[in-house]
Amino acid sequence: MSSSSSSSLPLQTLKIGIVGFGTFGQFLAKTMIKQGHTTRATSRTDYSQLCHQLDVPFFRDVIPFLEADNDVILICTSILSLSEVLNSMPLRRLKRHTLFVDVLSVKEHPRNVLLQVLPENMDVLCTHPMFGPESGKNGWKDLPLVYEKVRVRNETRCSSFLHIFESEGCRMVEMSCEEHDKVAARSQFLSHSIGRILAEMGIESTSMNTKSFETLVKLKESATNDSFDLFSGLFIHNRFAQQELMNLEQSFEKVKQRLLKKMSEQQSLSSV
Numbered sequence: 001m002s003s004s005s006s007s008s009l010p011l012q013t014l015k016i017g018i019v020g021f022g023t024f025g026q027f028l029a030k031t032m033i034k035q036g037h038t039t040r041a042t043s044r045t046d047y048s049q050l051c052h053q054l055d056v057p058f059f060r061d062v063i064p065f066l067e068a069d070n071d072v073i074l075i076c077t078s079i080l081s082l083s084e085v086l087n088s089m090p091l092r093r094l095k096r097h098t099l100f101v102d103v104l105s106v107k108e109h110p111r112n113v114l115l116q117v118l119p120e121n122m123d124v125l126c127t128h129p130m131f132g133p134e135s136g137k138n139g140w141k142d143l144p145l146v147y148e149k150v151r152v153r154n155e156t157r158c159s160s161f162l163h164i165f166e167s168e169g170c171r172m173v174e175m176s177c178e179e180h181d182k183v184a185a186r187s188q189f190l191s192h193s194i195g196r197i198l199a200e201m202g203i204e205s206t207s208m209n210t211k212s213f214e215t216l217v218k219l220k221e222s223a224t225n226d227s228f229d230l231f232s233g234l235f236i237h238n239r240f241a242q243q244e245l246m247n248l249e250q251s252f253e254k255v256k257q258r259l260l261k262k263m264s265e266q267q268s269l270s271s272v
C-alpha cells in the first residue's frame with residue numbers, strides 16, 4: 001500500500017472485473033495491468049484468445065464472473081446496450097459489496113440506470129475518460145478524467161480506482177453528471193457531429209492543405225474511428241444534445257443566408 005498524492009487515504013491493489021471488452025475496455029485494461037491491478041473480463045463477443053494473450057481471465061458466463069472476487073466492476077459497454085447488459089446480469093449473485101464504475105461518454109444515463117438496477121449496498125462512481133485509444137496512445141498525461149462520486153461509502157477503494165488515472169498524469173475533473181452532459185453536448189457531441197458531416201461530404205487531404213483544413217481532416221478521421229453506436233449514444237442518451245443539433249442547423253442556415261444576401265448585394269451593384 002502507498003499513499004495517494006491527492007489524499008492521505010491508503011491505496012489498494014484492485015481486482016477489476018471488466019464488462020464489455022471492446023476497443024475501450026481493452027485499452028483501459030492494458031494500463032490497469034501495467035499498474036499491477038488484476039483484471040478479468042466478460043463480453044458479448046468471445047475474447048478468450050485475446051484475453052489469453054493479455055493474461056486476463058475471460059468469462060463467457062456472467063455468473064462465475066459476478067461470483068469472482070471483484071473489488072470493482074468496470075462497465076465499458078456501448079451507451080446503447082447499457083440497460084440491456086445490466087438487466088441481463090443476475091446481480092444478486094454478487095458475493096460482496098462492490099464498486100461499480102462506468103466509463104460511458106454520457107453520464108446522466110448510466111448514473112440513473114446504475115442507481116435503478118443495483119442493490120443499495122453497491123457503491124457507484126461515474127467517470128468519463130475524455131480520451132481514447134488514439135488520443136491516449138502516447139500516455140494519458142494532462143488528459144481529463146471527469147467523474148462524480150454518486151454513492152461512495154468505501155473511500156479507500158474509490159480513491160484507489162481514481163488513482164489509476166491520477167498516477168498516469170490525468171487532469172482530474174470532479175463534476176456532476178448533469179453538468180458533464182451539458183458541457184459535452186456543446187463540445188464532444190458537436191465535434192463528433194461536425195466530423196460525421198465532413199465524412200458524409202467525403203473530404204480528403206489535398207496537396208495544398210491549410211492548417212485549418214488539416215484540422216478538419218483530422219476531425220473527420222477521429223469522429224469516424226469511433227463506432228456509430230457511440231456517436232448515436234451521445235445523441236440519444238444526452239438530453240442536451242438535441243438542442244445542440246438544432247443550434248448547429250440554425251447556425252449553418254444563418255451563415256448560408258448571410259452569404260446569399262452578400263452575393264445578391266454584389267450582383268445588384270455590378271448590374272448598375
Ligand code: NAP
Binds near residue numbers: 022024084227
Ligand atoms: P462502443 O461501440 O461504444 O462499445 C463497444 C462495447 O459495447 C463492446 O464491448 C461491445 O461488446 C459492447 N456491446 C455493444 N452492443 C452490445 C450489446 N447489444 N450487448 C452487449 N454488449 C454490447 O465502443 P468503445 O469505443 O469500445 O466504447 C465503449 C464505452 O466506452 C462506450 O460507452 C463509450 O462511450 C465509452 N468511451 C469510449 C471512448 C473511446 O475513445 N472509444 C472514450 C471514452 C469513453 P463486444 O465487444 O463483446 O461485442
